[in-house]
Amino acid sequence: MLEITRSPVFRVGVDLSKKVLHVHAVDRPGHLVLSKAMAPQAFYAWCAQLPPGCVVAMEACGGAHHVARRLLGMGLRALLIAGHFVSPYRMAGKRGKNDANDAAAICEAAGRPHMRFVPIKTAEQQGQLTVHRLREGFKEERTAMINRIRGILAEFGLVFPQSPEALRKALPEVIEDASNELPGVARLAVQRAHLHWIDLDLQIAWCDERITCYVRSNERAKKAATLLGIGPVTASALVASVGDFRQFASAKQFGAWLGLVPSQNSTGGKACLGRITKRGDDYLRTLLIQGAKSAVMSAGKRDDRISQWLLQLKERVGWQKAVVALANKNARILWAVLTREAAFDPDHVPATPAARGAAVMAKAAA
Numbered sequence: 001m002l003e004i005t006r007s008p009v010f011r012v013g014v015d016l017s018k019k020v021l022h023v024h025a026v027d028r029p030g031h032l033v034l035s036k037a038m039a040p041q042a043f044y045a046w047c048a049q050l051p052p053g054c055v056v057a058m059e060a061c062g063g064a065h066h067v068a069r070r071l072l073g074m075g076l077r078a079l080l081i082a083g084h085f086v087s088p089y090r091m092a093g094k095r096g097k098n099d100a101n102d103a104a105a106i107c108e109a110a111g112r113p114h115m116r117f118v119p120i121k122t123a124e125q126q127g128q129l130t131v132h133r134l135r136e137g138f139k140e141e142r143t144a145m146i147n148r149i150r151g152i153l154a155e156f157g158l159v160f161p162q163s164p165e166a167l168r169k170a171l172p173e174v175i176e177d178a179s180n181e182l183p184g185v186a187r188l189a190v191q192r193a194h195l196h197w198i199d200l201d202l203q204i205a206w207c208d209e210r211i212t213c214y215v216r217s218n219e220r221a222k223k224a225a226t227l228l229g230i231g232p233v234t235a236s237a238l239v240a241s242v243g244d245f246r247q248f249a250s251a252k253q254f255g256a257w258l259g260l261v262p263s264q265n266s267t268g269g270k271a272c273l274g275r276i277t278k279r280g281d282d283y284l285r286t287l288l289i290q291g292a293k294s295a296v297m298s299a300g301k302r303d304d305r306i307s308q309w310l311l312q313l314k315e316r317v318g319w320q321k322a323v324v325a326l327a328n329k330n331a332r333i334l335w336a337v338l339t340r341e342a343a344f345d346p347d348h349v350p351a352t353p354a355a356r357g358a359a360v361m362a363k364a365a366a
Contacts, residue, residue: 013107057110229295251332
């Protein structure tokens with residue numbers, strides 16, 4: 001334990017782990033008050049003695065939202081910071097990484113006036129996201145199982161088309177066909193793998209059912225699902241992950257948070273744009289782009305303004321860039337729909353800047 005002053009604690013940085021939490025506390029001028037490793041229960045008991053409203057900052061990691069909710073219940077101001085915003089404040093650099101230095105860096109980062117913090121998720125939000133994580137895990141297991149079955153069968157000269165449905169239809173016959181080269185133990189192994197594949201399909205179907213029930217019962221998710229290229233899975237993941245969309249100042253900021261805007265390497269007043277930044281949540285961005293791909297491919301079957309815009313854009317820049325452009329547009333539309341309590345209209349015509357300026361002037365005059 002390192003204790004320098006006995007001044008009242010003003011800000012605390014905590015390096016979280018499963019069994020030991022390292023605390024770095026400073027007073028209002030920034031002088032060190034306490035630097036100490038604590039067990040979780042000792043940490044909560046120590047936090048109960050802090051003055052109300054005291055800032056307690058942590059990195060956004062596994063279990064951080066649970067800790068933050070407990071601290072909020074004690075009347076403290078819990079803050080979560082993304083890890084890549086903390087590392088520049090570690091005085092010892094990359095080669096001096098340890099719990100004490102990390103806690104000091106978190107404490108220092110939390111005191112910056114322009115620092116960005118991660119909103120604390122509710123238990124309900126995290127519960128809904130648990131279904132999504134489970135679903136993604138089952139999907140990966142299913143893909144691995146299909147590839148495993150194909151590999152086993154290929155060893156005995158049994159090769160089938162790439163489609164999972166083609167393999168699914170052929171498997172029962174392959175298992176029952178005594179004329180092929182499959183030995184008895186391999187036949188039993190393929191049969192077990194086939195049963196596991198069926199079980200994974202049932203587990204994924206259960207996850208889809210829970211997600212659909214959530215969308216039907218949540219008004220914001222129901223609104224999100226009305227957008228082109230956004231289905232129940234994407235809608236529920238966005239609403240559960242983001243929570244309050246008003247935390248973003250504009251639709252442009254929300255699109256940038258998802259990593260759907262071009263990266264910049266500009267200097268001297270000359271703009272140089274590159275590929276999309278791919279920052280933020282990979283899962284949300286992937287869902288938006290996959291949904292946009294479906295909407296772009298079927299745009300010719302619809303006659304609304306967005307679909308017509310997509311057709312023109314696809315002809316001009318290609319379908320891949322059109323997909324990313326629609327994903328970014330959907331993110332911006334979603335922000336507008338959920339922050340302004342409006343309904344999605346694919347034929348909506350935005351007001352011109354001049355008309356918006358006139359409306360603002362008229363409202364100010366009134």
